[in-house]
Amino acid sequence: MNDCIAKHLSSPESTPWCWLFYGDSITHGAKHTHGWRDFTEIFAERLRWELSLKQDVVINTGISENSTVDLLRDYEWRVRHWRPNVVFVLIGTNDIVKLDNIGLFQDNLNRLLELLQEEKAIPILQTYPTIQYIQDNAGYVKRYEEMPAYNQAIRDIAQKNGILLIDHDRHWQECASDPDILASWLGEPIHPGALGHLEMAKTIFKELGIYDAKACSCNPVGTPFSIAPVK
Secondary structure, three states: OOHHHHHHHOOOOOOEEEEEEEEEEHHHOOOOOOOOOOOHHHHHHHHHOOOOOOOEEEEOOOOOOHHHHHHHHHHHHHHHHOOOOOOEEEEHHHHHHHHOOHHHHHHHOOOOOOOHHHHHOOOEEEOOOOOOOOOHHHHHHHHHHHHHHHHHHHHHHHHOOOOOOOOHHHHHHOOOOOOHHHHHHEEEEOEEEEHHHHHHHHHHHHHHOOOOOOOOOOOOOOOOOOOOOOO
16 A cells, blocks of 8 residues: 555545546446446545545546557546546556557556656556456457456566556456356446446455445445445
């Protein structure tokens, strides 16, 4: 846990921060959430309402179909423009099919981290959640086969650079190994649905030390969650 982040999260009266989420369709949270909050919106609820960091700003500049090439190309507008204090990065699944070169992916991700560190933003890397195998979709099959290597590359880069890692993949491997549970967490084979985004948000909360099972952001009720609140 980054000491600066821990200090800020425990001090509602501290100088406001900008938290930015940067990535592809999963960060974008479009379509496959079917109108429910994505993990970045759940994070904003936890931070700005439940933790009373009301002046903090949470920005999502994720765009569907993006790769590391797009993130580097659009960096000026989608990151630097907002002068973020913290940047959550989730990227790689489209690199698998668009770049088809894990070495280039690693180079691009390292360059992105250099840009963030040059302007004193705190980077947080994330791995991808588990996806399903769909035999009749070549792009999905390629992602299914190569995602473990890309997630490991993300872990290795985080460890080498001393960067905080949110390991969604590890959590999903442990808790959604049952195909029925995995299906309930996904909105479609490679995109989390409402439950999956909730799990992603909770994993972030736990890594940042701000998880509370009784908080509404951590334990929503009603459709599509079909769970009663913790008493």
